[in-house]
Amino acid sequence: MLNPRHWPKRTHIVGLSFLAVFICYIDRVNISVAIIPMAADLGWGMQQQGLVLSSFFVGYVLLQVVGGRLADRYGGKAVLGMGVILWSLFTILTPPAAALGFTVLILTRIAMGMGEAVTFPAIYSTFSKWVPLAERSRAVGFINSAIPLGTIFALVTTPIVVQIWGWQWAFYSFGATGIVWFFFWQRMVTSTPQQHAGVTEEELALIVDRSAAVTDSEKPAVPWHHFLKSMPVWAIVVAHFCNNWSLFVLLSWMPTYINKGLGVDYASVGLLAIIPSIGSVFFLNIAGNLADRLIKNGMAVGKVRKLMQTIGFGGLTGALLIVGHLDTVWMAIATMTVGSALGAFVTGGFAVNHMDVAPRHAGTLMGITNTAGAVPGIIGVFVTGLILEVTGSWVIVFSLAGGVTLFGLIFYLAFSSGKKLFD
16 A cells, blocks of 8 residues: 555645644534533523624634735745634634623634634645646545534534533634644645655646646736626625525534424434535535546536536525425435535535636635635624524525525526636
């Protein structure tokens, strides 16, 4: 068996990026479970819980474009490394902040969001330099599969940690993992393949010949004005917003839905909540490999992106419009699992489209679209809390998410492109 030391160096980049996203979502999702005992201890209502859950996304919005631009300009290694250290620190500081008061907690969650904001822009910037075109869908699918995997880990382990040591330790223990990751990232990664002493001539030729790798001397100006006028860019922006509306609402409120909406006891919440995420883990990788295979076999990139987007958003829309009307636990969970599995196909659609249309500005463009994608974390998560406080209706919550997703599909099919538009 080949020693990992001898694997192509781009596999180290992709693998450590996967772990960064995995840790990112552990630290992001743990509060969606821990907030149930936190709210009981601190006397929060649904509206206050919504504020706590959504405050993270205020910080997440603020540094998306800045993080992407810094990564494109100075390299993804430094930007992602600093981001992980910052969000890990503020994860650890969450319990002391809660003890000091509601306002301090909100500010701490905003700061944590600012740390996590640079994650995907920095990774996309790095991938645009390290990963050949024929491998990008599967690379993006692989790192995105860390989202449900991190979610699963957080949902399973957080109730255990809370019941044994208290909700505070869900933040202390998980926050420490990012510091360990940082050590390996610093030792094993460079921002470009040209900077890596261990890259072979064969691997470098593959990357440089088939990707839009940018050398240190090439720092093209960002075409901001052209981005804003480009409908294919707006197609990615809108798709990202609509995708993340359902993603963040479900990440933040799924444990509460299972506990309060379906009447499942707290100890079993995590185990049921992970089932849809398990489907996502597998199908994100399946979808990424399928998209790359279709492109390799000669199907136009734009057609592949639209096909994968149709499967993803179409399946997720159907599940969201149905699930709120179901009154049995297993039917609801099964429906969400199918929706999550089909929704994973967007990894071969809008999720990798940034590197098609603007390979040399992939980090910056990801920062732009992920800014739009972070807005539902503020609006959608908070509005969900208001809807539940006023009406108590999960049907409204899920139907709204389904309508947003359907709009995103229509817009993407009308305006997206698989061609390189910016260089």
